[in-house]
Amino acid sequence: MRDNKNYKMTIIKGITISILFAGSTVVLAKDDCADLTGCAKKACEVNHQLLTAKRQGNSHQVTGLNKALNNINEYCTQDGLKAELQQKIDDTNSEIEEYKTDLKKAKRQGKHDKVKKYQQKLNDETKQLKQLIDELNSLVD
DSSP states (O other): OHHHHHHHHHHHHHHHHHHHHHTOOOOOOGGGGTTOOHHHHHHHHHHHHHHHHHHTTOHHHHHHHHHHHHHHHHHOOHHHHHHHHHHHHHHHHHHHHHHHHHHHHHHHHTOHHHHHHHHHHHHHHHHHHHHHHHHHHHHHO
């Protein structure tokens, strides 16, 4: 029951944010969304992109972002976000395993430029994995 109440509050918060941002011309930083989670955060980030597109006069992007925002407000669920993040985590883990294999091969062949390249990619993917896991954990709370 409590989770349902939190879910409803998150949706109400997201809709309120959407309404406030939709008519606003205030420049928003991505950090404005940092204290939000779930669907509310997703709506906030799209609103940020929408305002930028409006300021730049990019009508095609505005149309697409308005559609995305409507879809978020209508269809976004906590479970859907969790599943989406879990899929990204799984994909990132697969990438990490591929880079580990490529790194070992480059080391065996003595290709120092490739070693450096794959090590950087491995570091980037590991960082991305941590961010995804943190985001997933924030949805669980």
